[in-house]
Amino acid sequence: MRKIQLTVLALLPRSLSQRLPLLVITAYLLGAFVSAWTMYGFFQRSSALTYAETSGDLLRDLLNRDTWQDLTEGDVVTSGRFKLRRHLRLQDDLPPYSVPLILVIDDERLRAAVAFERPPQLPQALSASTEEQSASARLAELSRGIARQDQTAQLHVFMSEDVLLTISAPTIWQSRPGQTRVALLGFAAFAIGLSLVVPLALNLAGPFAKLAERGPVTGSADPLASSEAYLIRDKIDRLTNRFQVEQESKERNLAAISHDLRTPVTRLRLRTELLTDDALRDRFESDLDEVSSIIDGALDLLSIRSQPEESFRFSLASLLESLVSDYSDTGKNVAFVSPDEVELRSAMSIFTSAEDVTVRTDNACMMQGQPDKLRRAFSNLIDNALKYGGRAIVEVKPVSKDMLCVGIRDFGPGIDPDQIARVQMPFVRGHSQQPERGVGLGLSIAGELIELHGGTLEFTNMEQGGLLVSALVSRGVIA
Structure with missing residues (x-):
């Protein structure tokens, strides 16, 4: 499929402004062709059925003795779209899928048979109505029933032991796709056309998708890329x-x-x-x-991405637990909520009884990154929580196979939603009732360090009071 697309694209101009009109015209012509072919199939069958159900008088005239009695062996008479041929007798056996009938014409019961090349799809359509009918009405009903089979057929009427009349209608009793088959073929053609046009359109947009992802457009000879x-x-x-x-x-x-x-x-x-x-x-x-704090903070913020630090594989839960312990040792009101714990029951032996055991699942928070920089980022967030809320609760949990979430909640007044974006800017300080002063770089530095680890900061005002800062961190490449 791709080779076909590349071959087609090689024939197209390089400019996208010329490719798109050609693609639109091609799709329009394809849709018009499929629609026209489908409608033509429906119209052809509908016209044949309409003509067949009004052909009773024509068939009645063909079967009139005055029409065929002067014919010799093999002579043909045409009336409308019908052809009548006279035979002395049936030359060959009837096909195995023939349907025998009895026709009443001029109060005379005649043996007849409709010869098909394959089993008829609607044999009940050839049966006579239970109500009394004229010869013309019966022949019209029979003609329409033969046309509904959608295959080539002939009507054989045995007028006497030595006279056989064969009626054919090449344009009505002919082999053609039925309505269901026409609809399915039209749908299949439409699906095939879409399978060719849609990938072609997507391939034309492929280079722009790469640009949107900040990726390079590969190779100057790539036929998918426009000028x-x-x-x-x-x-x-x-x-x-x-x-x-x-x-x-x-x-x-x-x-x-x-x-x-x-x-x-x-x-x-x-x-x-x-x-x-x-x-x-x-x-x-x-x-x-x-002034010194501002100078040091500005230098730190400008050089934070260029500060060298080796990347390690470590447990983010262990790092945060150690950080919270340092705060607790200095008398700060900081609590740590461990990741999900698994409650197990130990096996009973002859020496000990069964006991409940709590198993920590720190491995669920393993990641690859720079622990010192993350430690500093979360220290800044905890400092802000203590400054504006008096105490902090730190929680870490995995949110997907690629991301970890660290939540730091304080119990302060929160932040006006309109000010959330502003307080993350450098040198912008929030309103605090505490005497400590700052230069407004803590959140900026934390945001830079979190972004360095493929994450983001989110701020949520809690209904019970306080602010929840959620830091999403990428696990990185873990071997």
Whole structure:
């Protein structure tokens, strides 16, 4: 199938603006052809049935003695779409699928048979009605019944022992697909057309799907890629490179400014020591501490992705439990909720009785990443929870085979939903009643570190009060 598509695409122009109209025209013509063929099949059969059910008088005239008595062996008479041939007798045996009949014409009962090439689909349609009918009505009903079989047939009428009349109708009693078969063939043709057109359309859009995924359009000779796709790719590459250069230049300039600010800050500290007013000196030192914190935080935020750290395979649950223990050792109100625990019952032996055993499933939270950076990210989130809520609850659980979720809940006032995006920006601080001060970089640094591990931060205000920060972290490649 792909070879056929590539062969077709090789014949098409390279420009997508020319390919798409051709594809639309092809799909339209294909649909029109399938629809026309299907409707023609229905119309042809319907016309044959209509003509057959109005042909009673024609058949009655053909079977009239005045019509055939002067004919010799093999002579043919035509009336409308019907042909009558006279024979002295039946030359060969009737086909095995013939249906014998009795026809009453001019009060004379005549033996007859309808010869088919294969078993008739609706043999009951050849039977006479239970009500009294004229010869013309019976012949019209029989003609329509033969036409409904959708196969070539002949009507043999034995007028006497030495006279046999054979009636045929090549355009009515002929082999043709029935309505069900026509519908199925039309549907099959439509499905085959879709199987050719739809993959072709998807292949034309394939290069743009790759661009949307930030992936390269492979190979300049790829017949699936249009010329517009390569122009877009080249423009995106140039814009990406330009943005990368400008971003690196800005980061270097900001890092240089922040680094250069340390020297005057150091001189100000030395001069502050010379102040004799203790209250004034304390205010100066407090302001200088804040400036130093801003400088250190800015340098840290700018260089956080470039800080080297080896990637390890570790348990995120164990890392968080250790971090929470450090907070608890310093008197901070931080609790850790372990991953799902499995309750088992130990086996009973002659020495011991059966007891309930709790098994920790830390292996469910294994991941590949940089533990020091994650430890710092979750430390910042816990610090925020303590600052704004007084206490924190930390929970970790797997949410899929590729992602882990760490939830850190505080019991503070929460965040206005309109301010959630704003508080994640650098140097933006939330409203706190605590005396601790900050520079507003904790969430920004945490977000950068979580994003570095393929995750995101989500903020949810709890109905019972407090804020839940959910950090989704990718497991990474675990060997």
